[in-house]
Amino acid sequence: MRVFIFDVVFIFLLTSCAENSDPKILFDKGEYDKSLPLWVELATKGDALAQNYVGIQYYLGLGTERNYQQAIEWFEKSATQGFADAQYNLAVMYENGQHVQQDYTIAAMWYSLAIDKENEHARRRMQGLLDEHKLFPNQYNRAKELAQQYR
Incomplete structure (x- = not known):
């Protein structure tokens, strides 16, 4: 029984951590201030999906001030990939x-x-x-x- 409870708690914690570190989940939940730094981290490593999402967040001002120049730059990085x-x-x-x-x-x-x-x-x-x-x-x-x- 203890092993089962430990397993359930462990799985819950893993799921909880995954949700807090997955920028797509955070973005979809409207937690833009939390998703942006995670997207930026991936985007600076060359992730085209992340670059597009950073562009979207800057363009729409989601979790940050609107910055059209930044949006364009991130869209271009993603688009050229x-x-x-x-x-x-x-x-x-x-x-x-x-x-x-x-x-x-x-x-x-x-x-x-x-x-x-x-x-x-x-x-x-x-x-x-x-x-x-x-x-x-x-x-x-x-x-x-x-x-x-x-x-």
Whole structure:
């Protein structure tokens, strides 16, 4: 019986520790001030998922002051490693001119890279650029050329 109680307590403590050290769990629970330092630790080691989450937290001001420049830098680090969500985030920013100079060619480049990773949101946004005639054929071709450096 003692062994069983010890096992239950031990498992509870392990689970509790895991939840307190897993930035995704903390982020999903809305504990942004606790998740950010953990994401940053992973991000500085080159973790693309963590870099994207650091970008999100800076962009939205979750657990920190909003800092769009920091957000862009972290999104770029993640995106250049091929992380589709970060590529999509940057594309939307460039398409809408959100804290960057609006540039449909750069937006299309990032959308194109995210599409390569089966990101359906990127596919729809790229189609919108084409359907709304915001992106001309020469810009589209240039975006494809630019994307080659990240493939």
